[in-house]
Amino acid sequence: MIFKDVREGRPYPDHGLAMRDWARIPPRQIRMDVLVTTKRELRLDTLLDEDSTFYGDLFPHAVKWEGEIYLEDGLHRALRAALQQRTSMHVRILNLDAGVAAAGHSAGLGDAPPANHPAPQAGRPSRRPPVVSPR
Secondary structure (H helix, E strand, O other), rough: OOOOOOOOOOOOOOOOOHHHHHOOOOOEEHHHEEEEEOOOOOOOHHHHOOOOOOOOOOEEEEEEOOOOEEEEEEEHHHHHHHOOOOOOOEEEEEEEHHHHHHOOOHHHHHHHHOOOOOOOOOOOOOOOOOOOOOO
């Protein structure tokens, strides 16, 4: 079995994320057999098109809600990966189970620092150059 379940429609509430919001969520590797699809049908011409992600995100989008991970966008990419004998893939996952952060953004968005200001990790020095004051 490729996916955990195949369903039609999105059972979770509308999250209202734009493409730039999805881009702030770092992709992570996940097994395809834990994903629940939100589409029952696919288009064979899109599946076979090598340039189908040319204008979109390279990574599929999924939403974690009530313990399930729903594949919102990327069914064709996931199936293409399965046809290549892969059992896992990199997916951007919005975690609606985590609730809403104090800032008013979905908690899934807060998992990654902004791209232009990476957060220093514990035990590692900051990548920013030291500030030299003029004398």
